Amino acid sequence: MPATRDQIIDRLRTVNDPELHRDIVTLGMVKDVDIDGASVKVHVELTTPACPLKDTIERDVRNAVLPIDGVDGVTIEFSAQVQQSPQARAKLDNPLPGVKNIIAVGAGKGGVGKSTVSVNLAVGLAREGAHVGLLDGDIYGPSLPTMLGLGRGTPHTANNMIMPFEKAGIKAMTIGQLVEPDKPLIWRGPMAHGAFNQLAKQTEWGELDYLIIDLPPGTGDVPLTMSQILPLTGAVVVCTPQKVAQDDARRAIGMFRELQIGVLGVVENMSYFIGDDGKEYDIFGKGGAQQMADSMEVPFLGHIPINTALRRNSDAGDPSANFDDAQLGGELQNVVRNLAGQISVKALSGAAGQPTLTVS
Ligand code: ADP
Numbered sequence: 001m002p003a004t005r006d007q008i009i010d011r012l013r014t015v016n017d018p019e020l021h022r023d024i025v026t027l028g029m030v031k032d033v034d035i036d037g038a039s040v041k042v043h044v045e046l047t048t049p050a051c052p053l054k055d056t057i058e059r060d061v062r063n064a065v066l067p068i069d070g071v072d073g074v075t076i077e078f079s080a081q082v083q084q085s086p087q088a089r090a091k092l093d094n095p096l097p098g099v100k101n102i103i104a105v106g107a108g109k110g111g112v113g114k115s116t117v118s119v120n121l122a123v124g125l126a127r128e129g130a131h132v133g134l135l136d137g138d139i140y141g142p143s144l145p146t147m148l149g150l151g152r153g154t155p156h157t158a159n160n161m162i163m164p165f166e167k168a169g170i171k172a173m174t175i176g177q178l179v180e181p182d183k184p185l186i187w188r189g190p191m192a193h194g195a196f197n198q199l200a201k202q203t204e205w206g207e208l209d210y211l212i213i214d215l216p217p218g219t220g221d222v223p224l225t226m227s228q229i230l231p232l233t234g235a236v237v238v239c240t241p242q243k244v245a246q247d248d249a250r251r252a253i254g255m256f257r258e259l260q261i262g263v264l265g266v267v268e269n270m271s272y273f274i275g276d277d278g279k280e281y282d283i284f285g286k287g288g289a290q291q292m293a294d295s296m297e298v299p300f301l302g303h304i305p306i307n308t309a310l311r312r313n314s315d316a317g318d319p320s321a322n323f324d325d326a327q328l329g330g331e332l333q334n335v336v337r338n339l340a341g342q343i344s345v346k347a348l349s350g351a352a353g354q355p356t357l358t359v360s
Pocket of ligand 1: 107109110113114115117217270271304305307308310311314315
């Protein structure tokens, strides 16, 4: 006799989302169960296409359903629906209602790889299937024109809105394409506020799952403006392993906390170097940023090695190529998925108080 839908749903109630510690039925992630004789198809909706736990959930669903009498095959079909952040939902007069999550990337000081991480987070999330935008909030030293290879083109405008550039699967905007390349960018406080405000709000972002904002280094006018005008899901702090870099990163974490922006995690950049001999060299002391993250009680999102191809691809404006390199691409994908996981945890831990059951 074939298994019944109720039997299968009952068994699926034993499958917990590993990060949320609630079962996938209660969380509303089971969208459909299809029984065709002894074959069962379960449709699971994830909260991000970059889910770090997809393989675990797939294995647990199979292990839960396969032992049921009358079942001899289980297929799991995944889809993904990124949730709008609680912050975006709560913001009155939200200037970017089509953007589900806004994530700022900051660092205590310049040169630690904040723009590199911003670009690769954006491109990595897009490669997983998300709709992603990248705003160059570093209005003093914009890196996006080079890192995305935007050339000399100026953006199109329509109905008083600026059309973003489309590169490497993402939408991007930067002040660097609106001013002459070698012109010094000197902004007094109110002008910095105005420039950031205009770039953020007057770009036609459309519908986005994630908007990544590359902040200027340190703690200045732009993060303050940003926290006032945009509903941030949270921030990522980039840090190199050395003690001096950690001290600056602690200040950046402190700044986000003062601005009431939750820290989604720390990325350790320039973590280690792999030589031509295949050996790993700890140039700056791998693990320093992770220890700092632990001591500040913020999640650690992963390590990015010192890698010549990463620098070359950044200079050449070809970030997608970073993901073709197995070792570098693997580390970047790990950071991308851990970030997406943290964003989902934030979104769902707010919603988990009101369980929904949407099995049709
Ligand atoms: P920031 O935004 O913090 O000032 P950038 O992202 O602009 O730093 O990086 C500074 C320079 O270091 C760039 O030339 C970039 O390509 C290079 N870089 C950053 N991270 C790495 C890395 N992990 N391996 C090699 N080069 C890197």
